[in-house]
Amino acid sequence: MIFVTGTDTGIGKTYVSAILGKILKEKGINVGYMKPVESGGIEDTAYVRSELGLNNSFEELNPVNLKKPLSPNISAKIEEKEIDILKIKAAFEKLKEEYEFLIVEGAGGVAVPIKKDFLIADLIKYLDLTCIVVSRPNLGTINHTILTVDFLRKKGITVLGVIINCITDVSKVPYYEETFKSIEEFGNVEIIGIVNDKKDFYIDLKKLNLP
Template identity: 40%
Template sequence: MEAGIFITGTDTGIGKTVVTAGLVAALQQQGYNIGAMKPFQSGAVESNGRLLAPDLEFLLKTTELVADGYDLMNPVRLKPPLAPSVAAEVEGVEVDIDEVESAYNSLQQQYQSLIVEGAGGLMVPLAENFLIPDLIKLFSLPVVVVARPNLGTINHTVLTVKVARQLGLEIIGVIINGLKEEEAGLAEETNPELIEELVDIPVLGIVPYREAIGDDPEEVDLGKLIIENVDLEPVIEYLD
């Protein structure tokens, strides 16, 4: 396997980017030369005549990553907030997987290891006959699954892990993200143990919700948040 990990999720909008940025920041704080990649960004926004990737912009604000190599970190940017394959069809462009692989290989030469963030959930189509699992296999990376904390997450997480395994992917563990501690009930308390029992992989940590992340992400030390709430040892095993 390559040095690094791939971040996927049980759904869209569950904080994969927050977890990705937090892991990058945490590992940078511990002295690792960590790079990041968001190969596919739909819902890109235009600013000053340039198309920007919101997820990559968040990473640049909250980690020590710099904008040099922007097109390597995010080779595919599409405006429609749709599955990348659909967004590309709407825009009338063809996704070049070879270009994505070339960008990945270039980044691998620059960093000790990479944290790569997917798009949406596990079975999102990126190009014709090319889904997220195909990208993970192309990059030869193990997977961390990001899940939400509340009711329904057991079903989504178990399905994601079981399908990933059936497709031959290696799963490191699950990170539960966005726990609102003041609202947590019995479901939030029991979900982690049940997930571990049902799929026999560890829940690496539970990341609490922080409202400031959405309002002013630069004011939140995401690295510290991850270090305090996530077991990084299983991830570090895949960095060299």
């Protein structure tokens, strides 16, 4: 099992989750997916559900769904909902029993609040998962990636590596190779994958503690 988080919202966690899931399916692994909290609709869950051909209901895969595209704590407050962490845990445990390998995707970055005194990073810790961090290739990513990795480690969470999702054409990013080296050197973390598109990607599966 693995938790897919990222340096920001819109960074490509859903896209990477789907690609990773399809790779594992092609290797004969019974892989499932879960997005514990989704704000602003059901699009992320629907996309991965479709890509992986899952038959689970949306509620099983996404136990907390909020209408407003805001931080979960704010969206829940506006909608007058109480986010039930135990409900998330129960859905997680059920999917764990059903699948050989489970991909759990976060909402936004690691410091996004779910509810009072409970961040995305706290959810990762609560579910006792290791994680990968999805990052981008362009200017600013060194800072964002190192801060994210450091925050997770201070929470006692194991970071298996970083996957660069090339939302910007990497060939047009000046000195991108030096950027990637800097992330590894100063963040003391390995870049285990680079995703350009659905047909052009590399992910080192040996780093993911597969069954």
